[in-house]
Structures are given as structure tokens and as C-alpha cells.
Amino acid sequence: MKNPITLQTLTIAAVIILLQNIYVTTADLRSDAQALLQFASSVPHVRKLNWNSTIPICTSWVGITCNDEGTRVIAIHLPGHGLFGPIPQNNIGKLDALRILSLRSNFLNGTLPSDILSIPSLQFLYLQNNYFSGHISTPLSPQLSILDLSFNSFSGNIPQTLTNLTRLTSLNLQFNSFTGQIPELNLTRLRLLNVSHNSLNGSIPSSLQNFPVSSFSGNSLLCGPPLSQCSFLAPHYSPNTPLSHNKHNKTLGIGVILAIGIGCLLFIILLAVFLFCFLKTKDEDSVGNRGIGRTPLDWEARVKISLGAAKGLSTIHSEGGVKFTHGNIKSSNILLSTDFSACISDLGLAPIMNFPPIKPRYIGYYAPEVIETHKFTQKSDVYSFGVLLLELLTGKSPLPSSGHDEVVDLPRWVRSVVREEWTAEVFDEELMKHPHVEEEMVQMLQIGLACVARVPDMRPSMDEVVKMIVDLRSSDSSEHRYSSEDNRSKGSNAQTP
Numbered sequence: 001m002k003n004p005i006t007l008q009t010l011t012i013a014a015v016i017i018l019l020q021n022i023y024v025t026t027a028d029l030r031s032d033a034q035a036l037l038q039f040a041s042s043v044p045h046v047r048k049l050n051w052n053s054t055i056p057i058c059t060s061w062v063g064i065t066c067n068d069e070g071t072r073v074i075a076i077h078l079p080g081h082g083l084f085g086p087i088p089q090n091n092i093g094k095l096d097a098l099r100i101l102s103l104r105s106n107f108l109n110g111t112l113p114s115d116i117l118s119i120p121s122l123q124f125l126y127l128q129n130n131y132f133s134g135h136i137s138t139p140l141s142p143q144l145s146i147l148d149l150s151f152n153s154f155s156g157n158i159p160q161t162l163t164n165l166t167r168l169t170s171l172n173l174q175f176n177s178f179t180g181q182i183p184e185l186n187l188t189r190l191r192l193l194n195v196s197h198n199s200l201n202g203s204i205p206s207s208l209q210n211f212p213v214s215s216f217s218g219n220s221l222l223c224g225p226p227l228s229q230c231s232f233l234a235p236h237y238s239p240n241t242p243l244s245h246n247k248h249n250k251t252l253g254i255g256v257i258l259a260i261g262i263g264c265l266l267f268i269i270l271l272a273v274f275l276f277c278f279l280k281t282k283d284e285d286s287v288g289n290r291g292i293g294r295t296p297l298d299w300e301a302r303v304k305i306s307l308g309a310a311k312g313l314s315t316i317h318s319e320g321g322v323k324f325t326h327g328n329i330k331s332s333n334i335l336l337s338t339d340f341s342a343c344i345s346d347l348g349l350a351p352i353m354n355f356p357p358i359k360p361r362y363i364g365y366y367a368p369e370v371i372e373t374h375k376f377t378q379k380s381d382v383y384s385f386g387v388l389l390l391e392l393l394t395g396k397s398p399l400p401s402s403g404h405d406e407v408v409d410l411p412r413w414v415r416s417v418v419r420e421e422w423t424a425e426v427f428d429e430e431l432m433k434h435p436h437v438e439e440e441m442v443q444m445l446q447i448g449l450a451c452v453a454r455v456p457d458m459r460p461s462m463d464e465v466v467k468m469i470v471d472l473r474s475s476d477s478s479e480h481r482y483s484s485e486d487n488r489s490k491g492s493n494a495q496t497p
Contacts, residue, residue: 028097029066032073033057035094036064042091043108046082047438065100072097079104079126080439084418086110093119102126104148105442107418112154114138127152128172129446131418140165148172150194151446158183158195173198174218175450175460182208182222195219197450197458203230214464220457259323266320267347296430299437301340302392306444307469308342309334313385314462316347317378327376329384330365331391364398364410369456379456382465386451390414393445395428411452414445440472 033053040051051061057073058066065075073095084107092101093115101116104126111134112127122141128150135156140147144165150172157180158173170192171185181202182195193211197218204216204224213226223230297305309329316326326347333346363371367383370376387398390410398410417426427441447468453459460468 028072029057029070032095032097035091036061036073036076039087039091042088043083044085046084047080049078049081067097074098074121075100075102077102078106080442081106082438083108087113087116089113089115092116095119097121099143100124103130105129105439105446107131107442109133112136117141123167125149129443142167144168146170149176151175151450153177155179157181158200163187171195175458197460199458218457218460259321263320263324296428297340297392299431299434299440302431303440303444303469303472304340305334305336305342306389306392307466308340309344309388310385310462310466310469312342312344313381314466316344317381317462322378325376325378326381326384328365329381329388331388331397334388367456368454377456378462379459382451382459382462383453383456385462385465386448386459387411389444389448389451393427393431393441393448395430411449414449418445443472444469 036051036057037053040049049062051057051064055061057064058070063076063078063081064073065077066072067074074097076092076095076098077100079102083103086109090113092098093113096119098119099121101119101122101124105128107130108127109131112132116122117125117136117138117140119141121143123143124146125144126146126148128148130152132149133153133155136149136154136159137156138161140159140161142164145167146169147165148170151174153176154173155177158178160183162168162171163183163185166187167189168187169189171190172192172194174194174196176198178195178198178200180200182200182205184205184207185193186207193208193215196214196216199221200216200219201221202223204222204227208215209225211226216222216227313326313329316324326344328346329344333344335343335345337343365384365387367380370380370383387410391397394410394414396410396413414426426445431437431441447465450458450460451465
């Protein structure tokens with residue numbers, strides 16, 4: 001006869017099972033901590049991380065969130081922490097319970113490790129405003145709901161594997177270097193799409209034609225609704241209609257003459273309006289130049305100046321028509337009131353008059369195509385405004401210093417610093433004294449670099465620039481909303497990305 005199971009035997013078995021569970025749980029959390037420590041040691045960072053094996057990972061490590069049981073890491077939030085350089089394989093990718101990864105607004109570069117994109121539990125991925133490059137060919141996590149890779153340097157085709165992401169609600173790929181056609185994305189949950197300012201071509205898939213124009217702008221070879229209809233005919237000269245072509249040229253000539261006359265009148269009126277402000281300021285440089293009797297501008301003032309100047313230039317572009325430009329955006333033409341409200345002077349003078357001789361003192365603001373062709377466009381205005389933003393951020397002038405004729409190529413200098421050898425010197429030392437604005441500074445830097453893109457079609461419009469600056473301080477809102485919804489559904493205590 002078999003011996004009956006005693007209470008003592010059951011107790012021992014229960015204890016063994018409990019010990020096994022504790023061991024497995026501890027091992028999983030220890031593995032997560034080890035992967036994070038490998039990441040911290042291999043990726044340099046300006047802001048300190050208090051990650052240390054001697055303190056509890058789930059309650060003390062900055063930017064780290066665990067599940068309710070405290071057994072696994074489910075979220076990493078490190079926006080604007082000054083992370084720079086590439087991310088190696090086999091660190092973050094080992095966190096196989098990770099749901100949220102937010103590394104936005106840093107200086108990360110190189111190719112994105114394939115093991116991160118394919119984390120099976122990953123739902124929200126925020127990598128915008130970095131310097132990642134290369135192709136994306138790896139399978140993506142089927143759980144992804146939000147994917148934001150905007151403002152990077154990714155290239156190649158938009159991955160076909162996106163078609164498998166049935167849970168995807170938001171896809172942001174704007175301001176990259178993606179090429180080829182947009183894949184057919186029959187994703188019923190997709191509510192937000194932005195692939196603007198890439199190098200995409202071909203017709204927009206029928207499944208995406210209900211999205212607005214802003215989702216696709218900045219791709220000169222893209223066509224089909226909601227953009228202009230695709231045409232298979234050459235858009236250039238037609239040998240069968242020479243007379244109508246000549247008439248069009250005559251009409252265009254009259255239009256140009258009228259535009260010049262109206263522009264001159266507008267200039268005279270606006271010159272009178274700005275004259276009083278100009279006589280009061282007489283300031284050759286509007287970025288906090290340090291000198292006798294001058295106080296360096298704080299971050300709030302610089303943001304206000306940037307937004308005011310952007311709105312002014314946007315108004316000029318929208319009110320004057322697609323061909324109306326300012327042509328001479330520079331710091332000395334941004335006039336300030338006592339409360340740092342910015343207004344733009346010297347409206348339209350450069351395009352109306354013959355192109356003036358390019359003096360070394362001002363060449364630093366001109367777009368490369370203006371120097372080559374002597375022709376102003378709205379996109380060249382955007383470039384000049386981008387140089388102005390970089391001037392506000394770095395405290396460095398694109399003008400030659402006294403006693404030197406060499407022009408400072410400010411965009412090239414900024415790119416070399418942030419891509420090759422990150423240093424805090426990229427920002428004006430006065431700005432580094434203000435805590436808790438690093439992320440906003442990084443995002444403004446990204447806006448400035450987008451404006452000074454070498455290819456004019458890759459630059460945003462001034463309307464888009466205004467929106468990006470306005471959104472500068474509300475960038476957390478959408479991520480917070482999605483994170484909160486995920487927390488409610490998963491019962492986690494995740495923080496805002």
C-alpha cells in the first residue's frame with residue numbers, strides 16, 4: 001500500500017516551488033540590470049545615470065520602470081540625456097519584456113541594432129531627433145503601436161515588414177533619407193502617418209490617400225492623391241505648342257513687373273514701420289553677444305526670438321505668394337522690442353534689386369545654391385533662418401571675426417561636432433547654466449539642422465518650422481497619453497517617455 005502524502009511532504013514541495021520561482025524571478029531581473037549596465041557603459045552620456053547594482057533597479061534607477069510585480073523592466077525613458085555614439089548589439093535587445101523605449105532627442109548615431117526593433121514585447125518606440133543612419137531591413141515587433149524614427153538619417157526603402165504591424169496606430173518617418181516607393185499599408189488602426197521630407201518617389205498607395213498633404217510633402221518625386229495627379233508625360237517642352245508657351249512667358253513677364261512694383265511699395269511702407277524700432281536698437285547682432293552693457297540672453301528669450309522671427313518669415317512667405325522671398329535673413333535684420341518680441345526688417349530688398357556683391361561678412365547666412373546661382377527662393381530663406389537658429393543656440397556667429405576674412409561655416413561646424421565628437425561646447429556656455437532645458441535645446445538644434453539641409457527640397461517650409469517650435473514644449477503630451485493608456489491596460493506604473 002502506498003504511503004499517504006503527508007502535510008510535511010506538501011510543505012516541502014511548496015517551499016521548493018516557491019524557491020524556484022524566486023530564483024527565476026531574481027535571475028530575470030538580474031539579467032535585465034546587467035543588460036542596462038552594459039548599455040550605460042558602452043554609450044557615453046552627458047547627464048549622469050545613477051544606475052548601480054547596489055540600489056534597487058525598479059525604484060531607484062532613473063528612467064527605468066518595472067512591472068507591478070517588480071520582476072522585469074518594461075520601460076526605458078531617457079529623452080534628452082546627452083547620449084551619443086552608436087548603440088551596440090546585445091544590450092537593450094536582451095530586455096525581452098520591454099514595452100516602451102524612449103531615447104528621443106539625443107545624439108545617438110550609426111545603425112540601429114536589429115535586436116531592438118525585434119523585441120517581441122515592444123509596443124512604443126521613440127527614437128526621433130537623433131542621428132541614426134543606414135537601412136531598416138530587420139523584422140519589427142508585431143506588438144508595435146507607435147513607431148517614431150523622425151529627424152534621423154535613415155536611408156533605403158521604407159521596410160515592407162511594416163505591413164505586418166496590425167496594431168500600428170502612429171508612424172512617423174519624416175525628415176530622413178528614405179528612397180523608393182511607399183509600401184501599401186493596409187493597417188486599419190493607423191491614425192497618424194508622416195513620411196514627409198524624404199526622397200520617396202512614385203504614386204501614393206490607395207490605402208494612404210486619405211491622409212493629409214502634410215503627411216507626404218517634401219518628396220518632389222511623389223505623386224497621386226492627396227498630392228498632384230501622377231503624369232507619365234515629360235513635364236518639359238512640348239513642340240506642338242510654341243505659341244502658347246510664348247504667350248505664357250509674356251504674361252509671366254507682366255506678372256513679375258507687377259510683383260516688383262508691389263514689392264517696392266511694401267518695402268517702403270514696412271521700412272517706415274521698422275525705422276523707429278531700428279533706430280532704438282541699432283544692434284548689429286540680435287544670440288546675446290557679450291560686451292560692455294550687454295546681458296546674455298536666457299533660454300526663454302531665445303525661444304521667444306526664434307518663434308517671433310519664424311512667424312514673421314512664415315507670414316512673408318504665405319502673404320506674398322510662393323515666389324515672394326525675404327532674401328536677407330541675418331541677425332542684424334531681426335529687431336527686438338524690450339520684451340524680446342522679434343520683428344523682421346529689410347523685407348524683400350535683396351530679391352527686388354540686382355544681386356549685391358557677396359561680401360565675406362554676410363556670405364555665412366546664404367544657402368549654397370544662392371551663392372552659386374544668385375537666385376533667392378523661399379527655401380533659401382529657410383536656410384538663412386536655420387543659420388540664425390544655430391547662431392542663437394551656439395553663441396557663435398557665421399560672420400568673420402574682427403581682423404579675419406574667413407567666414408565661419410556654422411552648419412558644417414555644428415554637424416561635425418554633433419556627429420563626430422560630441423561636446424557640450426556645441427551650445428552657448430550661457431545656456432548650459434540653465435537646468436532642465438537640455439531636451440528643448442536638442443530639439444531646437446534639430447530644427448536648425450533641418451533648415452540648413454544641403455538639398456533645398458529637404459528643408460521644411462516656414463509654416464512647418466513655426467509648428468515645430470510651437471510644439472517644442474508639448475512633445476511629451478502624445479507620448480504621455482499613449483503611455484498612460486498602456487499603463488491602464490497593463491497595470492504598470494510606467495512614466496512618460
